Amino acid sequence: MKTEFTEAQLADPDIRESNQILRTCVHCGFCTATCPTFVLLGDELDSPRGRIYLIKDMLESGRAASKEEVVHVDRCLSCLSCMTTCPSGVHYMHLVDHARHHIEETYSRPLMERLIRATLAFVLPRPALFRAALAGARLAQPVKALLTGSSMTVKRLRAMLELAPPVVPLPGESARPMVYPAEGARRGRVALLTGCAQTVLAPSINDATIRLLTRMGIEVVVTAGQGCCGALTHHMGRQDSSHALARRNIEAWVREAEGEGLDAIVINASGCGTTVKDYGHMFREAEPGLRDRAARVAELAKDVSEVLAAFRYEPVREPPGIAVAYHAACSLQHGQQITAVPKSLLEQAGFEVRVPAEAHLCCGSAGTYNILQPEIAGRLRERKLGFLHRTGADIVASGNIGCLTQLGGGGLPVAHTVELLDWMAGGPAPAAVMAARARQEALAAG
Structure with a gap:
């Protein structure tokens, strides 16, 4: 891709790096087939290639971000599936991170959106505040029925209440x-x-x-x-x-x-x-x-x-007779390129591991995405749950808390991979195993 940044712009290290990333893109469009938002929405501007064009224009011009650019960049999950697919090695992660910082610095969002984003940024990284917020969300559950408007603010507030667990565990x-x-x-x-x-x-x-x-x-x-x-x-x-x-x-x-x-x-x-x-x-x-x-x-x-894997994990229990649908978190399979190891460990532990269709597509969690983009996140969740159910597995295992939260309550017990491995190595049975056993017994009883 040809770029036209000025020498003055290229003195900025972030612009200099984004310029190099942009020049790597050859417009092939392979990324569109594996982009969750393009698969759902079918809009070129909601694909990595489309966003790259928007980001290029925004950064090259040196102007403040426009509403259109913000809308389409905001819809990006940062799942990084495009980086796994790209034959040219375009480092989209660093490019979209730069774009988001530019948007934060130059674009004025509506007041309620600014308040929601500021609240999330302040509360979520602080466990004590987050715990208090979840307690407040439990008390506010009756309000959820009143949140029936179609505005994005209402949808975001409703998403926050729906994601709050019914019971907050005691600190570990x-x-x-x-x-x-x-x-x-x-x-x-x-x-x-x-x-x-x-x-x-x-x-x-x-x-x-x-x-x-x-x-x-x-x-x-x-x-x-x-x-x-x-x-x-x-x-x-x-x-x-x-x-x-x-x-x-x-x-x-x-x-x-x-x-x-x-x-x-x-x-x-x-x-x-x-x-x-x-x-x-x-x-x-x-x-x-x-x-x-x-x-x-x-x-x-x-x-x-x-x-x-490096320290040679070994189970001590007999195979449990449980089928596990392995949900590969985007940040693990695309962000860190770790794909085979978690599945191999689960198989070594005695589980029957099943991989759902469209395993490369995001579940819609993506940090705060399921709050800030609740409609798209909800559609991705239902799509992912449908494929997980079709595996016929007893439990869903994943290596990321965001995915487990997003997929919880979808009809299949969810557990972190390490919880299952700990159990098979002599630790206590996680709650998901107990739920799966009860589900097996109920199905067997007819």
Whole structure:
């Protein structure tokens, strides 16, 4: 693709990189076939190729973002399926992130939209506030019946209430900084990103991760000072906020790496993993010390499935007779290019693994997307659930809390992959297994 940025524009490192990305695109259109929004809407501007044209024009002109550009960029899920498909290696992730930051800096959204986005950006990365917000959402459930208007604000408010769980779990043991010693001889030492939303919505995931790793002889440390990875605000274009959160994690993990040492930083929410593995790029223009520390953290970051495979996970229970529909989170299969390892681990654990049709397409979660774009997210959810049900599986397994939240309540129990692996290695049965057993018994009874 030909670009016409001026020399002055190219002095900006973000423009310079976006220019290189744009020049890589050859207009082939392979990305359109695997883009969820294009598959649903059939609009070229809601495909990666169409958005690339819009972003190019917006950045080249140097002007503020227009309403049309905002509409179509906002509809992008950042699922990164286009990057898996692209034969030219167009790094769409960095391009759309730049576009979102430009939109945030130059476009004035309607007041209610600004309030909703600001609330999400402030509350979600803070577990205590998020827990309080969910408690408030439970009390506000009767209001949901009154939210019947067709405005986007009403739809977003309704989506927030519908996504709130009926019961908020108690905080898990992993919520506080501490060291969890390895059982037996220590084979390794890792830090665990406990995250933000996941610690509130499903603390059992972190607890299962710690149990499983320590049982395998791996010491796990939850470092003081770590928190939200920054992904939620990063994908809303709020660069200052996301970089501040990332910097806090970098400093916390580097202190630990330089102290007792780390073999890996374990991440069990793949949306977070994609972002942490990109810290080196996020801080590429920072002062040398921070730039080097960010690159070191990015290199240490591993999805929990990568660590389990590297340390040779082994189950201890007999095969459970449970069929698992594996939902590949976009951030894992496209963002991190991890596809076979989670399925192999589940099969090794004794599960029958079934892969649904259209496994490459997003479920509609995508961070805050299912709140900010509820109609498209809802259609993607129903499409995904339909294919998952057709597998005839007993449980849906995935490696990302956003996907589990999006697909929960859809008629099939959902569990994080690590919860199932922990159970088969001697841990307690997750709630999804109990629900699946009850469902099996009910079906058998007729």
